[in-house]
Amino acid sequence: MKRALIPLALFLVVAGFLFRGLYLDPREVPSPLVGKPAPQFSLPRLDDPTKTISPKEMLGKVWLLNTWASWCPACKDEHPLLVELSKSGFVPIIGLDYKDTNPEAQQWLVEAGNPYVANAVDADGRVGIDYGVYGVPETYLIDKKGVIAYKQIGPITIEALRDKIIPLVKKLQTQ
């Protein structure tokens, strides 16, 4: 009798894992950069290409780095949320304009509103490679010491903002 129960026991273990698996997303790839310092860069600003911008300037602040592009439809989905967020003044957002052309990017910000404190122009996508960007939009939450605390892959949703990003920003700001 005991031996005959082994198959059942094995199956129940597998079923337990399968149940857990239903609530995991196999496509969600964690960023190896979470917990590591944000890669440094020095890129021209979108509004004034003669000036540059670098993550060093944000040391001491909790901030979001949002990769986007005017050619990216999903970025347009999350854009209104970013605009709302910037109006609240809760957390500064730096844009990383990824593989884009300046006139089109500026045109888009005029049309849809500009939630960004500043935008870095990553025309050839080199900085994107450092950050492990494999699809825009992606958003990084970076703490006061310049360490990446969280990565959002794909558009920011209301749920992600409410349940993950805002609580995390609050926590990091008090540190």
Added chain:
Amino acid sequence: MIPEIGHFSLILALLVALSLGFLPIIGAARGNAVWMGLARPLARTQFLLIGFSFLCLGYAFATMDYSVTYVAANSNSKLPIQFRIAAVWGGHEGSLLLWALILSVWTVAVSMFSKHLPDDMRARILGVMGLISVGFLLFMLMVSNPFERLIPAAMDGRDLNPLLQDPGMIFHPPMLYMGYVGFSVAFSFAIAALLGGHLDAAWARWSRPWTTAAWVFLTIGIMAGSNWAYYELGWGGWWFWDAVENASFMPWLVGTALIHSLAVTEKRGSFKAWTVLLAICAFSLSLLGTFLVRSGVLTSVHAFATDPRRGVFILAFLVIVIGGSLLLFAWRAPTVGRGGKFDVVSRESFLLANNVLLAVAAISVLLGTLYPLFIDALGYGKISVGPPYFDTVFAPLMTPALFLMGIGPIVRWKNASLPELAMRLRWAFGVSLATAIILPLLLGNLTPMIGLGLFLAFWIIATTVNMVYLRLRGQDQPLFTRVKAIPRAWWGMVIAHLGIAIFTLGVTIVKGFESEIAVRMAPGDVAHLAGYDFTFNGVKEIQGPNYTASRGEIRVSKNGVERTVLASEKRLYTVTNMPMTEAGISPALIHDLYASLGEPLVDGAWSVRIYHKPMVEWIWFGCLMMAFGGMLALSDRRYRIKKRAKNLAEMSEKEVLA
């Protein structure tokens, strides 16, 4: 209106399935002949209702009714008619309907060809199949209704996934499902036997043809899928250890073990509990495969859009069916007894070893498939398990299995003598070893894996030839009469085993000797591979029914003599805006020449990949031989003899004794 009728028909089918699932089983428990007798008419009614429902969905596809969500999501007005029909099972809801339809086909088949079974046994078998059907029909009606309306209707459909717009789509899924679902018959026989408490040789004898039939379909289904992947995915591979391929391969491995173990149970009465367990596992793995494909738990090229409610439903169904039957097994199996004794050297032990190896192989495939999920669920991060794991695990398991395969069929039941065996097989051993060393040396590449693969393939051929020779030798009748005198089931085994040898040869040669190049080719450029010259003729734009394509021609010649022309297409399906590559293949017995267009470069040049695949067709030919062997075994005359009278006589005898 037609979709509503189809939907209603499906609801009626659920009610019939519920009756089929409960009344005959209760009738069998109480000895109520009327309730048991309901099984057959209910099985037929269920088939008619589901079949009608399937026709309604097919009609919606044929008439392009885009007010049905499922049709709008998987079809398009420009889609050619044969794919519009195949699109019925191109998505989640429709493939479930196909599943349910095929289950009802098997149920009807059992009800028709089970006249020789005792009434209570038949009632229980059909009842268990009815219960499985209840699960699938409920699943469809609750969370995956193919007849759901889209109001307002779509102007046109979103089109069938271009990957599926291929003749393979017409045959591969129905064949695969016939195999998957076919194991439900062996499963139901096992559950019915556990419920009824008589696990005997008769049970094994009845299960055998059904198991073989399901196995034949599954073999053809897997082979068709592998062949399809070979020419459709455009990189010349024929097996990828993709999660869903594995999901079809695991039931095949266990099903193969089951076929052999049933033979022992029938002939010698041994392995009873083990055989029942295999019957349960083969179907459980089919169900698990369905779960893996439908739930989105694993990423795969086959994955459908996911909905967590669906996943929870299938998992609950899985726990009830598999958990329930394993519980029944734990409760009843210890009482079935041990069966006949046998020595270490006997056909029983060889078949036991075969069973253990196949089961371990299935478990290691399961482990590799689910390992990423285990690791993720335990919070250790994301990993993926690929061909290196499976290749590493598979070769050591299959080597002894194939070696024993050569010996098993010629060993005597119960006890045999090892020295006698060694004497008999020394020539086969010597010949295959010599061939395995000399042949690769002649071909110019001897590695341990090539040598091993060739040795095993020739070993199976040599031992099989030896066996056939000894069996036909030394009688006075003409050869044809002697061939006819041996049961077809035995010939079926011979052909299936030779199929394994052909398959092994194909795999070994293609892995050991294939070559490929990736080149940039402008019109007029010549590339060289495996002694052939490939001249690029440039690319023409062509217009398909629902795609535009760049069609590149590559002329193949050897020593200045033109051999063939390969045409590869880079298609863009206009509705879904998805690019697809159609490889240009010239298949032959000796080798395939295979070309696929990559990306357009400047000045009319293209990146082109060219492959030389020696003996790759043998892989699929070997699979077809296995399937043909199975069919031959099914046509054995012992399955055509009416056994009812004999069984009745046995039963009344038992009653007298009781």
